[in-house]
Amino acid sequence: MMETQALDFPKINAVLRTNGTGEVTINGTSHPIEAADEAAVLTDALRLITETAAQLGRPVRVSTTDPDGQGLIIVSPDGAVSEATPIKRTSRREQDTLPVTDAPSPAPAQATTAPTREALQSEEAPEDPTRAEPVTFGAAVTDAAAQGAAPASIPAAEEPAGRRSLKDTSFLISTPVLQPATRGWRGALSRLGFRMDPSPEELAEREDIRTVSQHWPGPRTVAVVNRKGGANKTPTVVMLSAILARYSGAATVAWDNNESQGTLGWRTEQGSHNNSVLDLIDSSQALLSPSAQAAEIARFVHHQTSDKFDVLRSDENDEGDHEVTAEEVDIAHQVLTRYYRLIVMDSGNTARAANWRRMIHHTNQLVVPVTAIEDRAEAARLTLQTLESRGGHDAELARNAVVIVSESTDAKRSMSGDALKRAKDEARRIADGFAPHVRAVVRIPYDPALVNGPIRYEALQPATQRAWLAAAAAMAKGF
Structure with missing residues (x-):
C-alpha cells in the first residue's frame, strides 16, 4: 500500500559513497552530506528524505546510487523503508500477443483436488450409487471415509490413487535462506534494521565467491601463458593464487616455470630462505617419501602472509646456466x-621450450593474460593458435581458455581524458576479438597497485578486486 501511494513527484535521488560522503537531490536541489562513516551518511540522508515525506503526508520514491549499483526504495513519513518493485506496464496489444505457456503442475507435497462427480459420471463404466469418490493423498476426507466406511472401489491391499512413497517425500528445505544485503544502500539499510534483499550485483558477486570457494576432487593445475613479455602474466598468477587461497582455503602454490629466471619472486614476499625450484627437485625423493611431513615443503616455498598462498621461485642464480627440463617439470609437479x-604456473615466453610444453601436459585450465596493446594481443592469439594446431589436449585447452584483458598503463600515466577513453576502447576491442574463440573473456581495470613492487590483494581498488574475482570464477568453472 505504501508503494502505491508513492508518486514520482518529487523526484528524489540519493547517492551513497564509500568515502563517508553522499548527496540527496530533491527536485534538482542538492543536499551534500559529509559524515564520519557510511552509516552516518545514510542516517542524514534518510532524515532529509523522511522530512520531505512528512511534509507531503505520503511516502516518496527514491532512486539510489552506490558503488554496488542502482535501485529504488520507498520512504514513508514515519521513516519506514522498503524496496520498491518496478512495475512493468503491459499494453492491451502486448497482452493479446503474449505467448501461452502450460500451466504449472502441482508441487509434490501440495494436495490435489478430488475429481468431481460430473467427471466420474462421464466415464464409460456404469454409475454405481454405492461407489465413493476416490480420495487423493493429502486431500480432504470424503463423507464416506468420515463415517468409517471403507471405499468400495479401493481393495484393502491396493494403494489409494495419488499416494506417494515416503522415499519420495522430504521435510528438509533444500533452498538456502537468502541472506540480507551487505553492500551499498541495501546493506546500509539492512544494518539499520530494514531487511533488504541484495542487489543483482551483490548476488553475482556471491555466486563468484561460491564458485572459487569450492574444493575439487584431486589437484588442479592452471597455466598462465603468453609468448610476449609484459603481457601481465606474473600479476595474473599472483592475483588468481591470492583469490583461490583466500576464498577456498585450499593449499595453493604459485610456481614460476620460467626455463631460466622469472620475475614471480620479485613481485611476491620472500621467506626466510633462498631456495628455488631446483632445490625442490634435488630434494624430491625425500619430499615424496612416505615418512615426509606436510610442513617440510615450507623449506622450499615462500609463504605470502597476507594472501595465504605459497610461491615456488625459479632459479635466480645470475651465474647459473641451467634450464628446467621436461623431466624436471614432471618431478616438481x-x-x-x-x-x-x-x-x-607462471611461464616464460617460449612456447617451444621443453618445460613450457611439459607444463601444458599437466594443465587443467589455460589462462591467457594480455594488456590492451596490439602486439600483446597478437602474441596471445598466436599462443592460442599454436596450441590449437597441436590438437588433442592442447587444442582443448585453447578452446576452453580464459582470456584476461588488462587496460594499458601508458594511458593512465598520461592522465589524459582522451587517452583514458582510447585505452578503454582498445581493451573492449581486444576483448570482443577474443570472445568468439575462447570460453570466457574478462576485462580488468587499471590499478597502480599492480604496476610496481610486491603485489597485495588488499592494496587493490574495490573495482579491481571485483574484476579479478570474476576472472578467478571464470577460470574455476573450467575445473
Whole structure:
C-alpha cells in the first residue's frame, strides 16, 4: 500500500559513497552530506528524505546510487523503508500477443483436488450409487471415509490413487535462506534494521565467491601463458593464487616455470630462505617419501602472509646456466600435487621450450593474460593458435581458455581524458576479438597497485578486486 501511494513527484535521488560522503537531490536541489562513516551518511540522508515525506503526508520514491549499483526504495513519513518493485506496464496489444505457456503442475507435497462427480459420471463404466469418490493423498476426507466406511472401489491391499512413497517425500528445505544485503544502500539499510534483499550485483558477486570457494576432487593445475613479455602474466598468477587461497582455503602454490629466471619472486614476499625450484627437485625423493611431513615443503616455498598462498621461485642464480627440463617439470609437479590442491604456473615466453610444453601436459585450465596493446594481443592469439594446431589436449585447452584483458598503463600515466577513453576502447576491442574463440573473456581495470613492487590483494581498488574475482570464477568453472 505504501508503494502505491508513492508518486514520482518529487523526484528524489540519493547517492551513497564509500568515502563517508553522499548527496540527496530533491527536485534538482542538492543536499551534500559529509559524515564520519557510511552509516552516518545514510542516517542524514534518510532524515532529509523522511522530512520531505512528512511534509507531503505520503511516502516518496527514491532512486539510489552506490558503488554496488542502482535501485529504488520507498520512504514513508514515519521513516519506514522498503524496496520498491518496478512495475512493468503491459499494453492491451502486448497482452493479446503474449505467448501461452502450460500451466504449472502441482508441487509434490501440495494436495490435489478430488475429481468431481460430473467427471466420474462421464466415464464409460456404469454409475454405481454405492461407489465413493476416490480420495487423493493429502486431500480432504470424503463423507464416506468420515463415517468409517471403507471405499468400495479401493481393495484393502491396493494403494489409494495419488499416494506417494515416503522415499519420495522430504521435510528438509533444500533452498538456502537468502541472506540480507551487505553492500551499498541495501546493506546500509539492512544494518539499520530494514531487511533488504541484495542487489543483482551483490548476488553475482556471491555466486563468484561460491564458485572459487569450492574444493575439487584431486589437484588442479592452471597455466598462465603468453609468448610476449609484459603481457601481465606474473600479476595474473599472483592475483588468481591470492583469490583461490583466500576464498577456498585450499593449499595453493604459485610456481614460476620460467626455463631460466622469472620475475614471480620479485613481485611476491620472500621467506626466510633462498631456495628455488631446483632445490625442490634435488630434494624430491625425500619430499615424496612416505615418512615426509606436510610442513617440510615450507623449506622450499615462500609463504605470502597476507594472501595465504605459497610461491615456488625459479632459479635466480645470475651465474647459473641451467634450464628446467621436461623431466624436471614432471618431478616438481609430482611433489607439488602431493602438498597442494591448486597449482598456478607462471611461464616464460617460449612456447617451444621443453618445460613450457611439459607444463601444458599437466594443465587443467589455460589462462591467457594480455594488456590492451596490439602486439600483446597478437602474441596471445598466436599462443592460442599454436596450441590449437597441436590438437588433442592442447587444442582443448585453447578452446576452453580464459582470456584476461588488462587496460594499458601508458594511458593512465598520461592522465589524459582522451587517452583514458582510447585505452578503454582498445581493451573492449581486444576483448570482443577474443570472445568468439575462447570460453570466457574478462576485462580488468587499471590499478597502480599492480604496476610496481610486491603485489597485495588488499592494496587493490574495490573495482579491481571485483574484476579479478570474476576472472578467478571464470577460470574455476573450467575445473
